[in-house]
Amino acid sequence: MKILFVKKPSLLREGIVQLLNQRFQESEICVSDGSGYPDDLIANELSDMIIIDLETDVPYREIIEVYKQCNKKVIIWVADKECMKLNELFTKNLDGYFYNGMEEKELMDAIQLVQKGKKYVHPALSCLLLADYVKIQQKVSKRPVGILSNREWEVLQLLSKGYNNIDIATHLYLSDKTVKNYVSAILRKLEVPDRTNAVLKALKQKWVYV
Template sequence: MKQTTIMIVDDHALVREGITKILSLEQRFQVVAEASTGRQAIELCRSRRPDIVLLDINLPDINGIEVCKTIKSDFPSTGIIALTIHDQDEYIIEMIRNGISAYLLKDVSPDQLINTILQVAEGKSFISPSLTAKIFSQINKLSTRPVESRPRGLTEREIEVLGLVAKGNSNKSIARKLFISEKTVKNHLTNIFQKLEVSDRTQAALLAIKEKIVEI
């Protein structure tokens, strides 16, 4: 069985120790590095090449946003999970824009932490449900990229639907605004999810930000 290798980045030794103990209960995981600063995290990522990085935002030298940007630039396939106390909109959006796969608050349960790592290892994204409303609130301020770009092969109508999904509209609301049936909306969403290779509305919105299908 191939193990998922993990690096823990947090400036508190007790936090790192606690996370390591939790992850040691899962045979599919192997903690290969721990870092207490941003620079150390970048150096260890280059030498140990972990599959997943659990990254705090508050670090004594370089903040987690810059660390995330550097690691994703050097190792695009590395999955980064923000694990922090911060639930402010600006932190969430900036981390998403710089390539994180998941955003968790530190009061997350051990089971949720393990499940999120497993999801990210499979190439999926996850945001704590308590933060979803904040994300949609920010996305609601976005402007849509010109349809001529046709990112990911999306049609003009699919981009319209995605834009309304990103603004938190329900299927019924989208149908009313576009003068189409709810069944047609569902069909469009099925196509959108397939083209974006996601499984739900939140993941579609996150990917739309990352790939600038919608822009802040």
């Protein structure tokens, strides 16, 4: 396996490269400060695994895309857990998210996990990843005041999920007739001809979510 470590020259970098050479003796360990981009990163034969320190002055987005398209392992290394790039990079579903200050054993074990096809997120960064996941899952609708009643909003939300009148009645513990009345009121208040257009309008305005 060929491992490429992209980081500015420093004692830390030299120490890590030395560790990699000792631990992964059957692998080819390469290092770059990014100054030879793109020749030493993507123009020649790609490494099997690339570790990119985000403090290195390289177009990391382009490099990540090239490596991912070729099914190579991609790890990013951050020094600051408040790094604004993290939110974007979490969406890339990379193989590893490393953090400054990793102990020697922790670093080596993390690389081995990635080699085996598993994901690694440093504990200092995992709380940020969880926070992002919660935000995505908690899709907050932006409902205007005064258009529909609370119960009508509930009915419209269920319509957006594909529920029919009987399903809505069962879900909300209402009669079929009551649901029909709610649907009629929703169509009238939203000034649309049918439930499909009611849902389309609500989705467009971000009043409901699917």
